[in-house]
Amino acid sequence: MLSIKNISKSFAGNVVLKDISMEIVPESIVGIAGPSGGGKSTLLRCIQGLNTVDSGQILCDSKIGFMFQDFQLFPHMTVWQNILYAAKLEKNKSIYELEELAHGLLKKLDIESLVERYPGNLSGGQKQRVALARSLMLQPDLLLCDEPTSGLDIATMGEVVDLLKSVCSKQTAMIIASHDLDFLTRIADRIFLIKNGQIIAHMVVKDLKDPIGYLRTLYGKS
Ligand SMILES: Nc1ncnc2c1ncn2[C@@H]1O[C@H](COP(=O)(O)OP(=O)(O)OP(=O)(O)O)[C@@H](O)[C@H]1O
Ligand SMILES: [Mg+2]
Structure with missing residues (x-):
């Protein structure tokens, strides 16, 4: 591989x-x-x-999916927007499929309650879970x-x-x-x-x- x-x-x-x-x-x-x-x-x-x-x-x-050393979340986007942004650009799945995938990952990572928050208001561990969800959205x-x-x-x-x-x-x-x-x-x-x-x-x-x-x-x- x-x-x-x-x-x-x-x-x-x-x-x-x-x-x-x-x-x-x-x-x-x-x-x-x-x-x-x-x-x-x-x-x-x-x-x-x-x-x-x-x-x-x-x-x-x-x-390949990449989880960066400093997470590199977009500060002006909510958690939900951060998670969907790159996956939407790929254009190989419908928005319905992407949202379903995102909900599954948020649940697994136990960060469903954070979707409306901005990265600036998250703890280090929470940012990391969001970064992980974002990289897994691409199903690497x-x-x-x-x-x-x-x-x-x-x-x-x-x-x-x-x-x-x-x-x-x-x-x-x-x-x-x-x-x-x-x-x-x-x-x-x-x-x-x-x-x-x-x-x-x-x-x-x-x-x-x-x-x-x-x-x-x-x-x-x-
Ligand atoms: N874009 C760049 N321009 C110039 N030097 C760079 C660049 N990126 C990395 N380096 C240099 O390359 C070397 C290796 O850096 P790298 O970030 O790969 O190390 P690392 O093992 O990941 O370190 P750390 O454990 O601190 O994260 C360092 O001396 C660094 O300064
Ligand atoms: Mg390094």
């Missing part, structure tokens, strides 16, 4: 991604870990086509999530794990970028560690006794 082959990316001579390759198969949840500035968001943006790559190839036959096969737990407390972090697992259909693959190792090891099947733009480790979470400890050791090494 997604094949990344030897991609590299620089911004004004500053190399941000170096020779990154990975394969994402359907139904998998892949974590991208790594320190701040390591290139996680840039990699997701390249996959989505928001950034171009300098070399290498990204082959993707999936419909591949959901890219950038730091879905940033700014949330520990209890809510557990909720995000449950939420993502319950709300995405089993067929939806996910790539989740996060520096939160506890979160990533709870949700992901595989984790890539990206540091200074390079993949320095790739692990299958269930194969490791102490995946967090292992990742922490690698964080420390250059």
